[in-house]
Amino acid sequence: MPEQDTELTLSDEAAASLAENSAAEMPAPESDQVAGQAAEDAPPVPRAEYEQLKAERDQLLDRLARLQAEFENARKRSERDRIADRDYAVVNVVEKFLPVLDHFELALKSAGTTEQLRSGVELIVKQMEDVLRQLHVTAILAEGAKFDPRHHEALGTVERHDLPDQHVAEEIRRGYKMRDKLLRPALVRVASNPKQTSE
16 A cells, blocks of 8 residues: 555656646746746635635626626517507507598499599598698609709600700609608609700
8 A cells, every 4th residue: 555655656746847847848928927826825715705705706697697687678678669669650640541541432432423523532632631741741842843863753854845954844653751851752754955955
């Protein structure tokens, strides 16, 4: 049994000698030397202090987990609120258009003359324009106005002598904007006045 102890001691001494030789051959970075020195110089931590530090670490980890859960809940709540706000806005718009739809259905059930039906549809269109105005949606001025590529989409040109060159000759589909935001451009044909272009 004592022989084994001696072998272990020699083996330990050999390992220490080998470590010293390799350390001498390859110098360690200064920070590693400082850290190693600090670890050697540091007194052992008392059990009570170790337990206190471990408890503080556990509290911090628990707090971090709670904060992460709160953040995730806030993100989900924000997403739900955004969807609810969008749905609320859509409901308000749809409610305004329901009477218009009711009048269209009444017009379809009507057995009046063509002229009566036409005047009924004109009233419905006026009602629809009123609803759009309440929503701050306005039609883009087109016919007779100077062609503006920000508000008009040209489908072609028409030779006209009664209109200035590059003015809207015909509106094919009305364009709309909501306050300053373009919803859709007006589809137009643009006047080409040969008299003005030749001058």
